[in-house]
Amino acid sequence: MDLNERFERALEKVQKAPRYTGGEMNTTVKEWDRCPLHFGFCFPDTYEIGMSHLGLKILYGLINRESWSLCERFFMPWTDMIALMKEEELPLLSMESRRPMNAFDVVGFTLQYEMSYSNILAMLEMGGIPLESRDRGENDPIVVAGGPCAFNPEPLADFIDAFMIGDGEDVMTELNRVILERKEKGLSREECLKNLAKLEGVYVPSLYQVTYHEDGTIASVKPTCPEAPASVKKRVVTDLNHTYYPEEFPVPYTEVVFDRIMLEIMRGCTRGCRFCQAGILYRPVRERSLEKLIDLAEKLQASTGYEEISLSSLSSGDYSCLPELIRELMRRMKEKRVSISLPSLRIDSVLKESLEETQQVRKTSLTFAPEAGTQRMRDVINKGVTEEDLLEKVRDAFEGGWSSVKLYFMSGLPTETTEDLDGIADLARKVVAEYFNVPKPQRAKGLRVTVSTSVFVPKPFTPFQWAAQDTIETVLKKQEHLKQVLNIRGVTFHWHEPYVSFLEACFARGDRRIGAVLKKAYEMGCILDGWNETFRFDKWMDAFRECGLDPAFYANRERTKDELLPWDHIDSGVTKQFLWHEKEKSDRTETTKDCRKGCNGCGLQRWKGVCAYANAGSV
Amino acid sequence: MRMLAVFEKGERIRHIGHLDIQRSVQRGLRRSGLPVAYSNGFNPHILVTFASALSTGACGKREIMDVTMEEDVSEQEFMEKMNRAMPPEMQLSEARAVDRKHSSLPPMLRAARYDLLIREEKYAARLIDAIPSMMARETIPAMRKTKTALKECDIKPLIFELNGEGKHLYATLVLTERESCKPGMLMEALCREANITEEVRVLITREALLGENEEGKLVPLETL
Structure with missing residues (x-):
């Protein structure tokens, strides 16, 4: 029986089959043979979570826009589907053309939270790709990953061939070109990985050697070849108005977690909350202009038919012309019966006036x-x-x-x-x-x-x-x-x-x-750890014990000031010195002002023209 | 005016349930930019109804939506704009403008015609062979699922037509607001007649929704 028929049989028995069937509005099924580069975008959690993710929509549109590349989606199947796939001997198939993962030239995972790591291993295995980088051969896809968790890539160093650090839309096309070059020139996997390491913002863990002190802390992290830089600088989109943003989003048939238009009004945050990782990783703050946002909102509304627009950013209340934006969006969306919601409302920034405007709708x-x-x-x-x-x-x-x-x-x-x-x-x-x-x-x-x-x-x-x-x-x-x-x-x-x-x-x-623990736990059956009903803490503890x-x-x-941290060779733009300084201020219960009120010298001032609030004079 | 539009629910999306189909049509109408009418109230929605809900797992060749328009548009414009706005699996094949006072569709519904594709050939022949003897019976008992329980009923008066060829069974079954024979009920009875105890995999396609014309003949609902 052919693959498609076995898949159909599994679909007849599975719960929530629409998670696996695709065909949604605004998805793209490009002709396989006409596109030389095949990118498999993998979201290591269920369809409902993955389809709520803005990064997927951006990169999906960006890759499909190029004539020479196509992008298809993969999601983590739920346990019932996994069992049926075993029964039918089915590999993990893409949502668009229903091809197995190992038919792609490159598969890219987005790393949104640590508890999805076991799903990456599960998806690789179901996709017919060897789990560990070192076991992959010339015919296997290049496995890449990006997203916030890529800033500490080390736990996944054994499994991911190359990490993209920073804003994905900035590096994606360059990365795909290098992989296309491998295919066209028949370069070896190793050559390709070295070429990838030459790209700014790309980290190839197999090209680095890590040594440890006796107490388990890190002694050194060193590149083993000239192509790999000692420190990998994150990629930064400097102007959000001129970078790619999709004008259409795929619209799922079934309800997903965020089933609405997400309008990214800005990236980054100037607040400097000391617990907040996103606040550092997404620095500097960059705003989209009012005109650009109004234009995007209208195009997205027309292409998706969504009933709701949410303004998305780390701190929407800080957007410099928020009241004007909300007022204008409401004016234009009223007759289309589209409501506007503000998700991450900061208590000290939204004006009473705009509060009153939101209730006009809901x-x-x-x-x-x-x-x-x-x-x-x-x-x-x-x-x-x-x-x-x-x-x-x-x-x-x-x-x-x-x-x-x-x-x-x-x-x-x-x-x-x-x-x-x-x-x-x-x-x-x-x-x-x-x-x-x-x-x-x-x-x-x-x-x-x-x-x-x-x-x-x-x-x-x-x-x-x-x-x-x-x-x-x-x-x-x-x-x-x-x-x-x-x-x-x-x-x-x-x-x-x-x-x-x-x-x-x-x-x-x-x-x-710790990658060994991940692999062990996965082998012991740990998957879908972000879900209460599937999380098995005892097995994870067993895995730690078995790995010693x-x-x-x-x-x-608690780490000491001079300890070499596993992610120190990744450059987020913010210096370790600044972070330590902030830690000391925290110990003294001292606050630090918002960057908009003056540069605090976090380190981004070193990169010319990147941060609008940077003062080159600060240390 | 109201627009009665015939649309498809394609094989790829046959596992999508009726509520999700409804929402997808709503969003399609919003994307189309057509001057549709909205309900009043706190969460306004487009005034669109469906002749009949199609089961999860079944395909539909000629499903019918009934859209109330705020302003008049031509059938051609409606078709063009909607087909640009709907996914490939939910394209429209026909549209017919009717007066706002045109009677609503569900009460006019009498029957539906189905194509049942038997996935495994070995069962298809046995099922087709069993049709005459089953139809010769005085009663054909089958289990009907109600909201709370399974109830036995006689489906013989609910079968207008039943025949088969190759891997296909073709059936015209009663479908009204009050009573209906679901394809699953027919399959259950026919399998019993053919002495098949295994589960028979079948792809259900609802080919047409039928109403009764003045001469008492079954005709496509959208033409009434």
């Missing part, structure tokens, strides 16, 4: 992220938000007819005490009080305050990259305490299980050796 719940319960703790993490700010915005919201507020906090931040935890409850209580302060006839019914705490995970390229994560026991104790103090009328408390966060911490700051590695070494150990 009154959903408002989300605030004070992150910590006391001013001291907020100063430690440089979250430049005061209690007065928050309460004022909450008051405005309640007066404006909202009755549902979500508050996000982190627990386990460096120097956190019981007082800081109690502060979370105090703040929640004050938010409730603000609601009851609004005269009854004026306020909306049904107060709902949701408090969510996540477990702090120290990340590379942040001032907390040296910090220890709380042990699981400590986290559990703190959560127990929070549960007690947050027993407040009108308040619902949600918390994250510490086990996933612990593992996330291990891989976020992992070195090359201690997870606490990665998660719960």
